Amino acid sequence: MAVSTTTAPSAAASDLGSLLTTALLTLFIMAVGIIVSVVFAVGAYGLVMLILPAYKLIGAVAVMILGVAACFGYYWGSNRLLDTIYPAYGANIGANITKANAIRPWLFLGPAVVILTIYLVYPVFNSVWLSFHGPAGRNWIGASNYQWLAGDGGFRESMRNNILWLFVVPAAATFFGLIAAALTDRIAWGNVAKSLIFMPMAISFVGASVIWKFIYDYRPEGSDQIGVLNAVVTFFGGDPQAWITVPFWNNFFLMVVLIWIQTGFAMVILSAALRGIPEETIEAAIIDGASPFQIFYKIKVPQIWGTIAVVWTTITILVLKIFDIVLAMTNGQWGTQVLANYMFDWMFRGLDFGRASTIALVIMVLVVPIMIWNIREARKDVR
Template identity: 75%
Template sequence: MFEQLMMAGSTIVVGVFGCVAYFFASNLILDRLLPARGPNAGANINRANAVRPWLFLAPAVILLGLYLVYPVFVSIWLSLHDSGGDRFVGLANYSWLFQDGKFRESMRNNLLWLLVVPAASTFFGLIAAALTDRIRWGNFAKSLIFMPMAISFIGASVIWKFIYDFRGEGQAQIGLLNAIVETLGGTPQTWLTLDIANNFFLMMVLIWIQTGFAMVILSAALRGIPEETIEAAILDGASPLQIFLKIKVPQIWGTIAVVWTTITILVLKVFDIVLAMTNGQWGTQVLANLMFDWMFRGNDSGRASTVALVIMLLVTPIMIWNIRNARKEMR
C-alpha cells in the first residue's frame, strides 16, 4: 500500500519534471542549434520560430494521435475481422448487427434517450435558471441543484435504485417512489422491470445529473441578455412570462443549442447507469452497454468494435457542426 502511494507520488514528480525537462531541454537545444546571433542570425530566428511551435505541441499531438485518432482506424480494421481479430470476415459483423435483436433494442432505446434526456435536462435547467435568478437565495439553490454533477454515474445509480426499490406484499415499502405510490392508494411496482417505462426511470438519473449543468450555462446566458431589450418589453407592458418566452429565450437559442448537443453526446456515451441499474435486461439495453457486453462478456473485438463505430457514426454530425462553429468564430 505504502509502495503504491510512493509509486503514485513518484509518478507525479517524474511526470511533471519529465514534462518540464522535455520542454526546457528541447527549447535550449533549439536555441543552441540555431543561435539568434552571428552571421546567420536572421535566418536562424525564422527557422527556430518555425520549429518551436512543434516542440510545444509534440507531446500533446502524439498522445492525441495515439489515444484518439489511431483507435478509430484500428476499430474499423477490427470491425472487419472475427472475434479474435485474426480472420478477415468482410462485412459479416455489420450484417450480424442489423439482424441482432439486442442491437435494434439498443438503437430504439438510444433514440428514446436522445429524444428525452437532452430535452428534459435543458427544459428543467432553463426553468431552474430563470427562477433562481429572481430570488435572493438563488445561488444557494443553484449549487444544490448543480450538486448531482459531482456524483459518479454509478453512485447516482445506487441513489436512484434505492428510490425505485420494491418490497413484496406485507412489507413496508422502503423505496421512496413505491412509498409515495402506496400513500396515494396505488399498487407498488418493480419499476425497473416494467417494459418501455423502465427506460424512463433510467433516464431520470441522467436528467437529474445534467439539469444542473444546463442551469449553470443557461443562467449565464440569461444574464448576458442586453438590459435594454427587457426594459423595452416592460415599458410595452409585457408580463414576466411573455418577457421570458418572447424576449429572453429567443436571444439565447445559440446557448440552448450548445447545451442540447453537449448532453446529446453524453447520452450516446452513457453506459454506467444502464450497467448498474438493469445491465441491459428487461428491454433497457443501450449501445454503449452493448459494446461493453461484447467486449467483456462476449469477448468479441469484432462485434464490439462494430458497435463502437455505430456510436462514433452517431456522434459525427455533432462533431462536424462543432468544428464548423469553431471555425466561424476564429474568422
C-alpha cells in the same frame, strides 16, 4: 537574394528541401527530448526504489513527481537543444531565429499531437479495420459483422432505447435547466438554490445509480416500503412496483438519473446566457405591458436559442455514450440495453472485438453530424 537567377522549379525544390530538413530536425529534437526525459525519469524511479523500501504509496508519489518532472524536462530540454543548434547570436543570427521559430511551435505541440494521434485518431481507423475482422481481430471476414448487426435483436433494442434517451434526456434536462435558471435569477437565495441543483453534477454515474436504485427499491405489498417512490405510491393507495423491471417504462426510470445529473449543467449555462441579454429589450417589453411569462417566452428565450442549442448538443453527445447508469442499474436486462453497454458486453463477455468495434463505429457515426456542426461553429468563432 544572391540566387535571383534561379528558375522557379528549382526554387520550389530547394523550398521542399528546407521544409524536409526542418521537419526532420523537428522530429529529431522531439525524439531526443522525449527519450532523454523518459530515460531520466525511469532511472530516477529505479534509484528511488533502490534507496527507499517499496511502499506502494512512496512508489506512487515518486512516479507522480517524476512524471511531471519528465514533462517539464522535455519542454525545457528540447528548447535548449533547438537554441544550441540555431543560436540566437553569431553570424547567422537572422536566419537562425527564423529557422528556430519554424521549429519551436512543433516542439510545444509535439507531446499533445503524439498523444492525440495514438489515443483518439489511430483508434478510429483501427476500429474500422477491426470491424471487418473476426473475434480476435486476426482473420478477415468481410462485411459479416455489419450483416450480423443488421439482423441482431439486441442491437435493435439498443438502438430503440438510445433513440428514446436521445429524445427525452436532452429535452428534459434543458427544459428543467431553463426553468431553474429563470426562477433562481429572481430570488434572494438563488445562488444557494443553484449550487444545490448543480451538485449532482459532481456525483459519479455509479454513485447516482446507487442513490436512485435506493429510491426505486421495492418491497412486497404489505411490508413497509423503504424506497421513496414506492412509499409515495402506496401512500396514495397504489400498488408497489419493482420499477426497474417494468418493461419499456423502466427506460424512463433510468433516464431520470441522467436528467437529475444534467439539469444543473443546463441551468448554469442558460442562466449565464439569460443574464447576458441586453436590458433594453426587456425594459422595452415591460413598458409595452408584457407579463413576466410573455417576457420569458417571447423576449428572452428567442435571444438565447444559440446557447440552448449548445446545451442540447452537449447533452446529446453524453447520451450517445451513456453506459455507467445502465450497467449499474440493470446491466441491460428487462429491455434497457443501450449501444455503449451492448458494445461493452460484446467486448468483455462476448469477447468479440470485431462485433464490439462495429457497435462502437455506430456510436461514432451518430456523433459525426454534431462534430461537423461544432467544427463549423468553432471556425466561425475564430474568424
